[in-house]
Amino acid sequence: MSPSRFELDSTTSSSATTCNESTLNISAAKKGPKTTVLRNLGCSTDTEFKDILEKIEKEVERRRSLGVKSAERAAAIKEIYKPLHDHVYLLHESYMAPEFKQMVDYCRSDEASKEGLLSLMQTEAAARVFRFPVFKKIFCDELIEEMEHFEQSRSPKGRPNTMNNYGILLNELGFDEGFIIPLREQYLQPLTSLLYHDCGGCYLDSHKAFMVKYDMHEDLDLSYHYDNAEVTLNVSLGKDFTEGNLYFGDMRQVPLSETACTEVEHKVTEGILHRGQHMHGALPISSGQRWNLIVWMRASQERNKLCPMCNKMPTLVEGEGFADGFTSDIGMSLLQNV
Numbered sequence: 001m002s003p004s005r006f007e008l009d010s011t012t013s014s015s016a017t018t019c020n021e022s023t024l025n026i027s028a029a030k031k032g033p034k035t036t037v038l039r040n041l042g043c044s045t046d047t048e049f050k051d052i053l054e055k056i057e058k059e060v061e062r063r064r065s066l067g068v069k070s071a072e073r074a075a076a077i078k079e080i081y082k083p084l085h086d087h088v089y090l091l092h093e094s095y096m097a098p099e100f101k102q103m104v105d106y107c108r109s110d111e112a113s114k115e116g117l118l119s120l121m122q123t124e125a126a127a128r129v130f131r132f133p134v135f136k137k138i139f140c141d142e143l144i145e146e147m148e149h150f151e152q153s154r155s156p157k158g159r160p161n162t163m164n165n166y167g168i169l170l171n172e173l174g175f176d177e178g179f180i181i182p183l184r185e186q187y188l189q190p191l192t193s194l195l196y197h198d199c200g201g202c203y204l205d206s207h208k209a210f211m212v213k214y215d216m217h218e219d220l221d222l223s224y225h226y227d228n229a230e231v232t233l234n235v236s237l238g239k240d241f242t243e244g245n246l247y248f249g250d251m252r253q254v255p256l257s258e259t260a261c262t263e264v265e266h267k268v269t270e271g272i273l274h275r276g277q278h279m280h281g282a283l284p285i286s287s288g289q290r291w292n293l294i295v296w297m298r299a300s301q302e303r304n305k306l307c308p309m310c311n312k313m314p315t316l317v318e319g320e321g322f323a324d325g326f327t328s329d330i331g332m333s334l335l336q337n338v
């Protein structure tokens with residue numbers, strides 16, 4: 001039986017901790033040390049406090065309802081959406097680049113070692129950032145066609161996160177069972193076990209998968225950030241575009257002043273594998289349209305101990321589907337007693 005999945009209680013994670021508690025009593029909060037964050041952000045008058053607290057409450061509510069809204073969209077999509085290419089929802093080896101299959105076969109073999117795998121890979125593009133062919137071009141084209149068909153449909157659309165306004169959440173379309181789960185379990189985990197054994201690569205047990213899309217008239221780039229993931233796969237699917245390379249800095253724990261960034265070219269059909277906590281961003285495209293498949297892979301064994309987003313012991317509430325990839329065997333009451 002698989003354990004239930006949990007998400008972060010957004011009312012108590014990172015900056016929301018201070019802010020949510022402040023909502024209880026603005027005047028009292030203004031006197032306490034917990035408002036330092038808001039003060040440092042320039043909040044000093046009653047009106048400013050009230051405004052910011054309203055915004056925070058709205059954001060907390062938005063995050064709390066994400067799972068339920070997503071499940072509602074998934075149900076509506078199942079009901080009304082007619083796929084263009086049914087076959088792209090089921091992972092098949094014929095979609096994969098031969099180099100990728102060779103790497104996976106090697107990793108599944110008894111003599112597999114990290115050094116052996118590295119010798120099969122094209123490059124280590126930056127520190128522990130690996131680039132290699134994943135899919136055949138024909139499959140990449142069909143997957144984009146399916147996304148465009150979906151985008152044009154009247155189905156509701158879930159966007160991946162606040163930084164990405166035009167991407168598509170793949171679980172809502174029904175990609176998890178037949179495509180992303182087998183890709184993660186049978187093909188990616190053999191690689192990540194060797195490459196990222198120190199950050200959960202051996203026991204990735206859930207994910208969040210989505211498409212990102214950049215276009216001259218829409219989003220052009222993605223700011224510097226880290227992922228809510230232990231390990232991330234990012235596959236360039238097309239279409240034709242210029243520029244839009246990825247860049248990588250250092251792990252998020254390293255101060256920006258001590259970080260030099262490395263630009264990594266990302267070619268269509270190739271995947272880039274990196275640690276979720278490795279800071280990165282996407283440079284603006286200068287023409288065309290760029291689509292990427294992003295799989296944020298999670299290891300509950302890692303994140304149950306330390307939340308990768310706020311670097312604290314997580315405080316959890318029960319969530320829909322994979323939620324944020326946390327699990328619990330000890331029951332909600334204990335988890336919420338923080």
Ligand SMILES: O=C(O)CCC(=O)C(=O)O
Pocket residue numbers: 212222227234246280281282292294
């Ligand atoms: O656009 C890209 O290639 C990067 C996307 C990314 O880093 C993300 O969605 O987390």
Ligand SMILES: [Fe+2]
Pocket residue numbers: 225226227280
């Ligand atoms: Fe990212």
